[in-house]
Amino acid sequence: MSRTTTATTKTKALQRSGSIILSPPKRRKLSEDVTSSHPIDRPSEKEMWEWTMTSAAVAKCCVRDALTMSECSEGWFSFDFFWLGNVPCRKIEICGIVVGIQVLEKKVLYTGCKVDDGTEVIDLVHIPQRPPRPKVSDKNAPPESLPPLRPICWIGGVVKAKGKVQRKHETRVMIVDEISSSTLDVELAHWKAVRELHETRYNSSEPFVIPVATNVPETPRKSQNKVTDVQTPSVISVSSRRTIPTPSTIVSSPIVITSSPIKPKFDPQSPPKLRHPSRLRSQNLTDTAFRLYVKHFVDNAPGDTPRHDSDSDEDLEELYKASRPYTSQILDTPTKSRARSCDDSTPRSGARKTPNPSTSTSTTGKPCQGFTLSYLRRVPELSLIATRVVKQHAKILEKKARDSQSTSKSSSAQPTKCVKLDRAGLAVRKKRLFQWAICKLLREGSIVLWDGPTRPCPEYDTYGNANASMLWKYSSSSSAENSLFSNAGNLTRNDDDEMELSDPEPEEEAYISTKPELLVPSVTEALKALALAPPVQVMKRNELIGGSTKKEILAYLRRDDRWAFIGDWNVAEALEYMNWASLAWCVGERWMLTQ
Numbered sequence: 001m002s003r004t005t006t007a008t009t010k011t012k013a014l015q016r017s018g019s020i021i022l023s024p025p026k027r028r029k030l031s032e033d034v035t036s037s038h039p040i041d042r043p044s045e046k047e048m049w050e051w052t053m054t055s056a057a058v059a060k061c062c063v064r065d066a067l068t069m070s071e072c073s074e075g076w077f078s079f080d081f082f083w084l085g086n087v088p089c090r091k092i093e094i095c096g097i098v099v100g101i102q103v104l105e106k107k108v109l110y111t112g113c114k115v116d117d118g119t120e121v122i123d124l125v126h127i128p129q130r131p132p133r134p135k136v137s138d139k140n141a142p143p144e145s146l147p148p149l150r151p152i153c154w155i156g157g158v159v160k161a162k163g164k165v166q167r168k169h170e171t172r173v174m175i176v177d178e179i180s181s182s183t184l185d186v187e188l189a190h191w192k193a194v195r196e197l198h199e200t201r202y203n204s205s206e207p208f209v210i211p212v213a214t215n216v217p218e219t220p221r222k223s224q225n226k227v228t229d230v231q232t233p234s235v236i237s238v239s240s241r242r243t244i245p246t247p248s249t250i251v252s253s254p255i256v257i258t259s260s261p262i263k264p265k266f267d268p269q270s271p272p273k274l275r276h277p278s279r280l281r282s283q284n285l286t287d288t289a290f291r292l293y294v295k296h297f298v299d300n301a302p303g304d305t306p307r308h309d310s311d312s313d314e315d316l317e318e319l320y321k322a323s324r325p326y327t328s329q330i331l332d333t334p335t336k337s338r339a340r341s342c343d344d345s346t347p348r349s350g351a352r353k354t355p356n357p358s359t360s361t362s363t364t365g366k367p368c369q370g371f372t373l374s375y376l377r378r379v380p381e382l383s384l385i386a387t388r389v390v391k392q393h394a395k396i397l398e399k400k401a402r403d404s405q406s407t408s409k410s411s412s413a414q415p416t417k418c419v420k421l422d423r424a425g426l427a428v429r430k431k432r433l434f435q436w437a438i439c440k441l442l443r444e445g446s447i448v449l450w451d452g453p454t455r456p457c458p459e460y461d462t463y464g465n466a467n468a469s470m471l472w473k474y475s476s477s478s479s480a481e482n483s484l485f486s487n488a489g490n491l492t493r494n495d496d497d498e499m500e501l502s503d504p505e506p507e508e509e510a511y512i513s514t515k516p517e518l519l520v521p522s523v524t525e526a527l528k529a530l531a532l533a534p535p536v537q538v539m540k541r542n543e544l545i546g547g548s549t550k551k552e553i554l555a556y557l558r559r560d561d562r563w564a565f566i567g568d569w570n571v572a573e574a575l576e577y578m579n580w581a582s583l584a585w586c587v588g589e590r591w592m593l594t595q
Contacts, residue, residue, distance in 0.1 A: 048088045049088075057089055058089075060193055066092055086205075087201060090165065103148060125176060158182045161178065276381065277388065289385070298511070369452075382434075454508075523584075553591070554566070
């Protein structure tokens with residue numbers, strides 16, 4: 001009996017123990033699953049919208065992400081922030097190459113920040129802070145115009161920008177809060193960070209949760225004390241103005257301050273726009289203003305087809321290889337340039353014996369074409385401002401004559417006659433004004449004589465270059481700009497006082513802007529020649545480290561009469577351009593070629 005009872009009790013114990021072991025673990029596992037899969041409260045749209053206002057919500061992305069982000073269309077916060085995959089954002093951070101710049105009166109429009117991988121192009125609208133206006137002591141004095149805005153970077157340069165994405169018509173633009181010039185290394189690091197964010201955060205299947213702010217100081221005083229140990233006082237003053245200082249803003253602030261404007265200025269850029277001559281006030285119609293307009297056109301005029309066509313091509317270095325006497329006709333006798341141009345004794349005729357190059361190119365690959373006096377006189381904008389300047393001078397002389405006669409005490413003074421310019425007198429004074437401006441530009445080194453291909457003068461006194469609209473600022477609206485430019489060619493031809501221009505001379509003097517690219521072949525030749533100086537001249541130098549100074553290069557260039565009026569600033573710009581293009585480098589104050 002005892003064995004039977006014991007066996008039964010063991011069987012019951014095994015059955016009981018099986019039921020106890022199997023069921024509780026299942027219940028515990030279910031309870032753990034339930035607690036772990038408990039849904040986290042998703043933030044409301046208002047909370048997400050408030051979070052997008054903070055500096056931690058700035059999303060690094062590429063330009064395509066900024067243009068393809070979905071808009072929030074739910075609730076009363078519709079279209080006020082966007083969804084970058086799974087993350088809401090209003091402000092983004094991009095890094096790319098500038099492909100266009102348009103400087104307006106109150107803002108700078110960077111036409112596109114195009115990334116090298118070819119994603120998309122977006123417009124960056126930057127409104128920089130202007131300096132305060134100086135206090136005017138005389139209330140009747142005309143207000144002084146503020147200096148024009150200067151972009152932070154030029155075309156071809158890399159920029160890094162933070163700002164708000166905003167809708168504009170059928171596309172989107174970026175209102176820039178912070179922008180600074182950057183490098184290609186920073187751009188590559190930005191692409192890598194964006195790719196990692198797409199894999200880990202933007203394309204995540206988990207619902208968005210507002211991250212908890214970490215490493216944020218409790219009070220602004222603690223953050224300022226930390227900054228004082230690392231940064232300079234100039235950086236501290238900038239970072240202390242911000243409301244929420246974070247490590248990202250502290251690191252990015254020196255980039256904005258210490259950006260160098262030297263290298264980007266040689267990159268291709270959109271030309272600045274001057275006010276159209278028809279919009280100038282009477283007080284601005286001066287000889288100096290006309291000279292600045294001529295210089296602006298010569299520096300930034302779009303290219304035309306060259307006049308001389310030939311099968312042979314020559315380089316600028318061969319064109320300026322020989323150092324020869326070269327004098328300007330317009331500098332000697334401006335009023336007799338027409339008679340002296342046909343003289344065989346001038347250096348012009350000797351230079352024309354050699355075949356002219358068909359397309360002389362600069363270091364940038366663009367054809368170099370010279371400007372003649374006949375060509376400049378047929379530009380409608382330059383002809384218009386010349387007419388207005390001459391008439392303004394006539395008005396001033398007439399007013400002075402009236403004032404002098406009214407103050408005279410002689411009773412036999414005759415009444416002042418009305419001074420009116422006839423067609424011939426207006427044409428003569430306009431031509432003298434053009435010649436005066438060219439002489440001034442030659443003597444200050446802004447232009448030099450040119451014996452290469454020239455721009456052909458248009459027939460029938462018309463100017464057919466439609467690309468010249470990029471040089472003039474008509475109005476703020478594009479419609480008014482197009483309407484004004486369509487009539488710009490008729491501004492001078494419809495004037496009754498205008499006289500038909502004479503035919504251009506076959507051997508007329510030509511001029512070209514003294515740009516750094518133009519001086520590169522001559523400066524290269526000067527550096528080579530100075531490096532091969534005799535030992536006697538080398539021993540006279542104070543430093544025997546090689547290379548040549550700017551003064552030595554300038555003295556060598558001025559041996560040629562073509563460069564007789566250039567200044568040390570022209571040589572300095574050419575050397576900076578060669579340093580940027582890795583053609584030369586500087587050791588101390590001496591320059592040497594890299595090859």
